[in-house]
Amino acid sequence: MMSLLVRDLRLAFRAGGGFGLGLAFFLLVAVLVPLGVGPEGSTLAKIAPGILWVGALLACLLSLDRIFALDFEDGSLDLLATSPIPMEGVVAVKALAHWLVTGLALTLVSPVLGVLMNLPPAGFFWLVASLLAGTPALSVIGAFGAALTVGVKRGGLLLSLLVLPLYVPTLIFGAEVVKRGAQGAEVGTPLLLLAGITAGSVALLPFAAAAAIRVNLR
Amino acid sequence: MMSLLVRDLRLAFRAGGGFGLGLAFFLLVAVLVPLGVGPEGSTLAKIAPGILWVGALLACLLSLDRIFALDFEDGSLDLLATSPIPMEGVVAVKALAHWLVTGLALTLVSPVLGVLMNLPPAGFFWLVASLLAGTPALSVIGAFGAALTVGVKRGGLLLSLLVLPLYVPTLIFGAEVVKRGAQGAEVGTPLLLLAGITAGSVALLPFAAAAAIRVNLR
Amino acid sequence: MSIWEYANPKKFMQTSAWALPWVAGLAAVSLGVGLVWGFFLTPDDYKQGSTVKIIFLHVPSAMMAINAWVMMLVASLIWLIRRHHVSALAAKAAAPVGLTFTAIALVTGAFWGQPMWGTWWAWDPRLTAFLILALFYLGYIALWEAVENPDTAADLTAVLCMVGSVFAVLSRYAVKFWNQGLHQDSTIMKVGEKDPIAPAYYLPLIVCIAGFVLLFVALVLARTRTEIRARRLQALLARERLA
Amino acid sequence: MIPDLGKYAVAVLSSYGLSVAMIVGLVLLSYVQGRRVKRQLADVEARQGKTDG
Amino acid sequence: MELVVTDLAVERGGLTVLERLSFRLAAGEALILRGPNGVGKTTLLRTLAGLQPAVQGTISLPAESLTYGAHADGLKAVLTVRENLEFWAAIHGGGDVARAMADMNLTDLADRRAANLSAGQKRRLGLARLLVTGRPIWVLDEPTVSLDQASVALFGAVVRAHLTGGGMALLATHIDLGLPEARVLDLGPFRATSPQISSGRGFDEAFA
Amino acid sequence: MELVVTDLAVERGGLTVLERLSFRLAAGEALILRGPNGVGKTTLLRTLAGLQPAVQGTISLPAESLTYGAHADGLKAVLTVRENLEFWAAIHGGGDVARAMADMNLTDLADRRAANLSAGQKRRLGLARLLVTGRPIWVLDEPTVSLDQASVALFGAVVRAHLTGGGMALLATHIDLGLPEARVLDLGPFRATSPQISSGRGFDEAFA
Numbered sequence A, B: 001m002m003s004l005l006v007r008d009l010r011l012a013f014r015a016g017g018g019f020g021l022g023l024a025f026f027l028l029v030a031v032l033v034p035l036g037v038g039p040e041g042s043t044l045a046k047i048a049p050g051i052l053w054v055g056a057l058l059a060c061l062l063s064l065d066r067i068f069a070l071d072f073e074d075g076s077l078d079l080l081a082t083s084p085i086p087m088e089g090v091v092a093v094k095a096l097a098h099w100l101v102t103g104l105a106l107t108l109v110s111p112v113l114g115v116l117m118n119l120p121p122a123g124f125f126w127l128v129a130s131l132l133a134g135t136p137a138l139s140v141i142g143a144f145g146a147a148l149t150v151g152v153k154r155g156g157l158l159l160s161l162l163v164l165p166l167y168v169p170t171l172i173f174g175a176e177v178v179k180r181g182a183q184g185a186e187v188g189t190p191l192l193l194l195a196g197i198t199a200g201s202v203a204l205l206p207f208a209a210a211a212a213i214r215v216n217l218r
Numbered sequence C: 001m002s003i004w005e006y007a008n009p010k011k012f013m014q015t016s017a018w019a020l021p022w023v024a025g026l027a028a029v030s031l032g033v034g035l036v037w038g039f040f041l042t043p044d045d046y047k048q049g050s051t052v053k054i055i056f057l058h059v060p061s062a063m064m065a066i067n068a069w070v071m072m073l074v075a076s077l078i079w080l081i082r083r084h085h086v087s088a089l090a091a092k093a094a095a096p097v098g099l100t101f102t103a104i105a106l107v108t109g110a111f112w113g114q115p116m117w118g119t120w121w122a123w124d125p126r127l128t129a130f131l132i133l134a135l136f137y138l139g140y141i142a143l144w145e146a147v148e149n150p151d152t153a154a155d156l157t158a159v160l161c162m163v164g165s166v167f168a169v170l171s172r173y174a175v176k177f178w179n180q181g182l183h184q185d186s187t188i189m190k191v192g193e194k195d196p197i198a199p200a201y202y203l204p205l206i207v208c209i210a211g212f213v214l215l216f217v218a219l220v221l222a223r224t225r226t227e228i229r230a231r232r233l234q235a236l237l238a239r240e241r242l243a
Numbered sequence D: 001m002i003p004d005l006g007k008y009a010v011a012v013l014s015s016y017g018l019s020v021a022m023i024v025g026l027v028l029l030s031y032v033q034g035r036r037v038k039r040q041l042a043d044v045e046a047r048q049g050k051t052d053g
Numbered sequence E, F: 001m002e003l004v005v006t007d008l009a010v011e012r013g014g015l016t017v018l019e020r021l022s023f024r025l026a027a028g029e030a031l032i033l034r035g036p037n038g039v040g041k042t043t044l045l046r047t048l049a050g051l052q053p054a055v056q057g058t059i060s061l062p063a064e065s066l067t068y069g070a071h072a073d074g075l076k077a078v079l080t081v082r083e084n085l086e087f088w089a090a091i092h093g094g095g096d097v098a099r100a101m102a103d104m105n106l107t108d109l110a111d112r113r114a115a116n117l118s119a120g121q122k123r124r125l126g127l128a129r130l131l132v133t134g135r136p137i138w139v140l141d142e143p144t145v146s147l148d149q150a151s152v153a154l155f156g157a158v159v160r161a162h163l164t165g166g167g168m169a170l171l172a173t174h175i176d177l178g179l180p181e182a183r184v185l186d187l188g189p190f191r192a193t194s195p196q197i198s199s200g201r202g203f204d205e206a207f208a
C-alpha cells in the first residue's frame, strides 16, 4: 500500500503529472472572479468565503478523473485488481494521494487567495481549518465518482455532474464555517458537521467505490 | 468540411459524447455559488453578471480537451492531416462544432440561470447578447489551447492553465456588458470590444492552432 | 404465490399489459377531473387571489418528485440484493418521470413565487433542495446513458442511487441549516388537526394527487415495458451477430 | 369560459400551460419510444422465427 | 499445485462466447490457446484471472497464485524501467528486480523512462513484470506482439525457465512462440452454439 | 506516377535513426519494409506521409496521392461501420463505400457500431478506409496485426487488386503477409551510424 502511495505521488510530481495544476486552477478562480465581479472590496469580502470554497471544490474536481482513468487505460488497474492488495485499500490510498496533492496543497495556499479575495482577517484561521476538515471528504467523494465513471471514455464531465451534487453538504458547511468565522460568530456546529461528513465519507465510501470499480472492470 | 462538422456533432450527441455536460456544469456553477455565498438576493444580484460569465467560461473550458485529444488518440488526426482538407479548415470546423454544442447551448439556457442568480430583469437581454458575441471567442481560443496541448497525456489541466489567461479580456468585457445592462447603463463600448475580440480570434487563431497541431503531430 | 413472480419479465409483461390501460385510463380521468375542477371551479383565495389554483399542480408534482426517487431507491436495492432485471429497468424507467415532476414543481413554484414573494426564485431551503434533487436525477440518467453494458449500468446506477440518497438527505439538512426560508411548512398531512386548507381546495387537491400517483404508475409501467423490450431487442441483435 | 384570473392570469396560465405541456410531452415521448421498440422487436423476432412475449 | 477448469462458460458483452470448456494444467506445464479472431481468448483469460465472473462451471486454483499479462502492459511512461518494476515487486511483496531485468535483457535500460523505449523494449518490460510478481501461474494474452525474432527467443527461454521451476503458463496467441513442448488447445470447438443471453438467463427464458 | 526517395534521413525523438536510404516505387509495385524493433520503420512511414520533416534527402511523389494506415485506425467507436467509412469517403471526395465494405467482407456488419466489433473486424474496417480514400499510394504500418489467417489472405487479395489497378503499397511488418511478388527492403543496413542530434544540425557542429 505504501508503495502504491509513493508511486502515485511520484507520478503526480513528474512531468505532466498534474501536481500544481489544481493549485493553479484555484488561483485562477480567485483571480477571475474579482475580474468578473468587479473590484469593490466590500462585495468581495462578503462573497470571499463562498467563492474560495467553490474554487477549492472546482480545483479538486478537475483532477478527479486522473485518480483511476490513467490506471484503467494502461491496464494497471486490472493488474492491481489481481494483486494481493484489496480494492478498498487501492481506493483509499489513491484518494489519500489525491488529497495530498490537491486538498492539502489548496489548504496551504488558501491564505494567499484569501488576501486576493479581501477576506476579513478573522476568517483566515477558519478558512484553513475548514479546508483541512472538509477537503478529505472532497477527495473521497471524488474517488467514488471516479470509480463510477472509470469505464466511460472521457468521463470527466459526467464525473463532474455526478460528483457536484454530492459535494453540496460539504460546501455549505465549509463556507458557513468561514463566513461565521470571518464575522467572529460561533463556528462549532458547522465545523462539527463538516468533520462528521468527512469521517463518514472516509469510513464508508471506499467500499462503494471498490464495488463500482469491480463492476467496471468486468 | 461539412461532413467533418456533421461527424463532430453526431459524435457529440451519441452516448458519452459530452453534449449537455457543458450545460450541466454551467448549471452547477450557478447552483453552487449561491450555496457557498449565501441566499441573500441583493448580494447575488450584484455578483450575478460576473459569476455567470465565469461559469460559462469554465463550462467551455471543461469540454475543450475533447476538441482534438480524442481524434489524436485514435489516429484520426494523423489521417485528417494527410487528407485534402487543410488543417486550418479542420481547426475552424472543430471550433465551430464546439461552439454549437457548448457556447450556443449555454447562451440559450443562460436566462434560466439568470433567474437562479437573481439577475435584475434589465440584464437578461444583455446576458444573452454578450454570450452570443463572446462565446465564439472562447471556443476558438480554446481550440488554440487544445492544439497546443494535444500531445500531452491528460493535458486537461495544463490546457486550463494556458487558456484561462487568454480568456481574461473576453471575460472582463462580457461581464461588463451584463453589469452595465443590468443597471440600465450604456453598453456599446464593451460590447463592441467583445465583438472585436471574437472577430479577431476567429480570423487569426485557426492559423496558429493549425501550426501547433502540425508541430505536435511530428 | 410470491410477489417476486412479478420480477419475472414474462409475468410482468402479461400483468402490466392487462393493468396498463386501466391505470392509464384512471390517471387520465382523475387528472382531467382534478385539474378542471381546480382550474375552473375553485374560488380565489382572499390573500393569494387566483394563484392558489397553482396548488393543484404544484403540490402533487412536488410530492411525486420525492416519491419517485424513493421508488427508484427501493428498486435499486431489490436489484442489488435479488438481481431481478425488471426492478433495475423499472428504476431506469422512473427516472425521467421523476425528473419531469421535479421540473413541474420547480416551474409552478417559480410562477407562484413571482406574485407571492416578488421573485421567480429565492434560495429557500425547500426550493434549493428540489434543485439539488433535479441534479441527482440528471446525474442518474446521464450515468445510465453513458455506460454501455446494461448490467454494469444497473449496478453502477444502483450504487449511485444509494449513495445519492444519503447525500440528498444530508443536503436537505445542510440547506435548512444554511437558510431558514420563505416556503410554508407542509400542512397537507395535518388534516386531522386544525384543517388549515379549506375544503373547497382540499377535495380537488386530493383528486389531483391521486391523478399524479396514477400517472406515475402508468408511465413507469409503460416505460418499464419499453425498457424490457429494448433489453431483449439488444440481446437478440447481439445473438444474431454472433450466430 | 376561462375564469377571471385577475392580475395573476399570466402566472396561473403559464403554470398550467407549461405543466400540461411537460406531462403531455413525457407521455408522447414514452408512447413513441414504446411503439418504436415494440416494432423493432417484432421485426427481429419475426426474422429469427420466434413469438412475442 | 494445479489449475483445474471444469465445464466453464464465459461471456462478453452479455453473450456467452465459449462453453463446455474443461482442462487441467499441472506444475511445469504450458498450454497455448488458439482460435480465430473473436473466438473468446481474451474473455477466457480475463475470467480465469478473476476479473469477470464465469457464467457457469468452476475454476479451481490456489488463491493469489496467478498473474495476468494483458495487451496493455500496465507501465507508467514517466517512470523508469527500474521504478516500474520496483513498484510491481513491492505490491507483490518484493520480487528480485535486478534478476528480472537481467533475464529480459533490460539492465542497460534500467534508468530510461518507459516513454523512451521502443515498442519491443516496452513489451519486454511488460514481460519482466511477470518475473517480479513471483506468482506461479502466468496467464498471458498475445505476449509476443511487436517483438522481433530475437526477443521472441528470449521470451521462450524465460517461459521455459519458469516451467522448469515448477511454474505454469497459459498463453493465447496467433503466431508461433517457439515453445514446442507446450500443449495446444484450439478453442474453436468450444464456441457457444446457440449463444445465450448469459447475464439475464432467467430474463431470456421468460420470453421464450 | 512514381514514388522516389533519395538519400533520406529520418529522425525520432531528436535523433537520426535511419540515413542514406534511397528507393523508388513504380505504379503496380509493392515494397515490404523489414527490420528489428526500433530500427525506425514507423518513423520512416510517418516521414513519407508528410507528418514529420525529413532530416535530409528528398521524397518525391504526386501531391495528395498518399494515404497512411497507422497502428491506430482512426475509427470512432460510437459510429457504425458505414458511418465511419462514409465520413472518410466524404473527406476524400466520395469513394465507393458499398464496394469497400464488400471487398473487406464487412457488408454484414454495416450497421454495427465500431465499439462492438472484434479486434480483427476493427482492423478490417481500418483497411477498408484505404479503399474509400481512392488514393494510389498506400503506406501501411503493420497492417495485419491481430488478423487471423483468413483475414490476412483477404487483405493480400485486396492489396493485389490495388496493385493491378496501378496502385502502389509500402508495408512495414515483422510477419509474413502472403505477398510473394512484393520486393523486400531490410532497413538494418540504413541504421544511422553515429546518430546525430538531427534537429539542430548546425547546433551539433557548433559544439564539435
Ligand code: HEM
Binding pocket: C055, C058, C059, C062, C063, C105, C106, C107, C108, C109, C110, C111, C112, C113, C114, C116, C117, C126, C127, C130, C131, C183, C184, C185, C186, C187, C188, C189
Ligand atoms: C420553485 C419553487 C418551489 C418548490 C420547489 C416548491 C416545493 C414544494 C414542495 C416540495 C412542497 C411539498 C408538499 C408537502 O410537503 O406536502 C410544496 C408545497 C407547497 N408549496 Fe411549494 N415550492 C416552490 C414554490 C412555492 C411558492 C412560490 C409558493 C407560494 C407562495 C408555494 C406554496 C406551496 C404550498 C401552499 C404548498 C402546500 C403546503 C401544504 O399545505 O402542504 N411553493 N412546495
Ligand SMILES: Nc1ncnc2c1ncn2[C@@H]1O[C@H](COP(=O)(O)OP(=O)(O)OP(=O)(O)O)[C@@H](O)[C@H]1O
Binding pocket: E012, E013, E014, E017, E035, E036, E037, E038, E039, E040, E041, E042, E043, E044, F115, F116, F117, F118, F119, F120, F146
Ligand atoms: N464491447 C463488446 N460488446 C459486445 N461484444 C463484444 C465486445 N467486445 C468484444 N465482443 C465480442 O466478444 C467476442 C470475444 O472477444 P475476445 O476479445 O475474447 O476475442 P479474442 O479471441 O481475444 O480475439 P482476438 O484474437 O481479436 O484477441 C468477439 O466475438 C467480439 O465480437
Ligand SMILES: Nc1ncnc2c1ncn2[C@@H]1O[C@H](COP(=O)(O)OP(=O)(O)OP(=O)(O)O)[C@@H](O)[C@H]1O
Binding pocket: E115, E116, E117, E118, E119, E120, E146, F012, F013, F014, F017, F035, F036, F037, F038, F039, F040, F041, F042, F043, F044
Ligand atoms: N518518444 C521517443 N523519444 C526518443 N526516442 C524514441 C521515442 N520513441 C521511439 N524512439 C526511438 O526511435 C527509434 C525508432 O522507433 P520506431 O517506432 O520508428 O521503430 P519501429 O521500427 O517502428 O519499431 P517497431 O518494430 O517496434 O514498430 C527506436 O529506437 C526508439 O527507441
Ligand SMILES: [Mg+2]
Binding pocket: E041, E042, E043, E141, F119
Ligand atoms: Mg484478444
Ligand SMILES: [Mg+2]
Binding pocket: E119, F041, F042, F043, F141
Ligand atoms: Mg512501428
